[in-house]
Amino acid sequence: MAATGANTPRERYRTQVRAEITERAWEQIATAGASALSLNAIAKQMGMSGPALYRYFASRDELITELVREAYRSLSETLRTASASGADLGGLGHALRGWALADPQRYFLVYGTPIPGYHAPEDTTAISSEIMTTLLEACTALAPDGAATPLGAYLEDHRDWAAGHPAPPEVLHRFLTFWTRLHGVLSLELAGHFAGMDLDPALLFAAELDSVLAPRT
């Protein structure tokens, strides 16, 4: 047997406990934010002593790193699933919003105020370019935008970030617009900046999404 790397009972137990740790960590983050994440509190909640967690994560920073990785993976998977179900760029936009609303602090962990001393792990760039690829494909599949934008010329020369995707500059521009505009509405909504304004954030989001899908209709 020995199918995937590790399958002994001990190793299965290990990954199971690791999973429970990150699960509790997410609960804690959802409640009090990432800066309040505490190894001791997680251990207590699991009925273990604090030092026990050091069998599974070498430090608090390493746990956060794992959470960041999980968040990226989760978003990537959400988008890929939606895409596989036939969602176009508009569908991916709504999938993104759903993912963000499901756990605002998870969204902020990735796209929010950077944690002071913390530096994201290297390997997230791999998953992040997976996300980009899914979105770039959806951007490409849309009816072409036609007119070349001033930024388009610039993007022709600065396309290295596109993970080798052979998209024309208008598509790259559309991707960037998709990203920044949706992040704009979404992060303000999640931070509660529309509260008390009696505005439905869903409508604002939809309007911005439309502006990306059909810029000049």
Place this chain on the structure above:
Amino acid sequence: MAATGANTPRERYRTQVRAEITERAWEQIATAGASALSLNAIAKQMGMSGPALYRYFASRDELITELVREAYRSLSETLRTASASGADLGGLGHALRGWALADPQRYFLVYGTPIPGYHAPEDTTAISSEIMTTLLEACTALAPDGAATPLGAYLEDHRDWAAGHPAPPEVLHRFLTFWTRLHGVLSLELAGHFAGMDLDPALLFAAELDSVLAPRT
């Protein structure tokens, strides 16, 4: 004499020390973020003992509240000054970016990930509607957008947040677009999400700003 409320030497000293406290607080926030703000550390940096600060702020939360107020006031003043110098909406956009870049953590204190247990003070709404007024006036002064948007009809019925400003729905829509789009690019830039992409954030910002100023050119 006794011009403005308080002018005795003691009171002048008080406001001076208060000012130095918030100044040090800003330095600390700029370095390590808002969640790392520590009264004791500020006191030490000022050559005072920790408890001394309690003569000036009743608690850590009250200090943060004052910082939030200062941030709002500072942004409001920046925009008003620009506006008074003849800046149009485009000019205000660049003023906003300049203000944000001058101290990213200050920007995040107001528009970033909300601090877990903390609730913003009531009186910021006053300053925040001052900001809104400045922007709404600049939006109104622009060449009219003409076409009524779908969201416009909705905004006609939900305009209470506009601080009594008699702007037509297209102008309200333009204001919202200004706010959310610029926040989108800006917050991603400040959080370092364009780093490593070899993109000039200034160009992305300018492109988004253009999209607000001349939506269908």
Place this chain on the structure above:
DNA sequence: TGTACATCAGTGAACGCGCGTTCACTGATGTAC
């Protein structure tokens, strides 16, 4: 199947730290007569 050994999850005590906050106090500054 049974014994000897290695692996490793988890414990409890401890270290050192910095935090916010309280309290009783000293000493300087301002006020009233």
Place this chain on the structure above:
DNA sequence: TGTACATCAGTGAACGCGCGTTCACTGATGTAC
């Protein structure tokens, strides 16, 4: 101008807390012969 009193900024000790992390250890689980 001088004295008596009130105000108030700042100190130092202390409280209680929770944090991340280390260390020597027990005891259960797995491995080799």
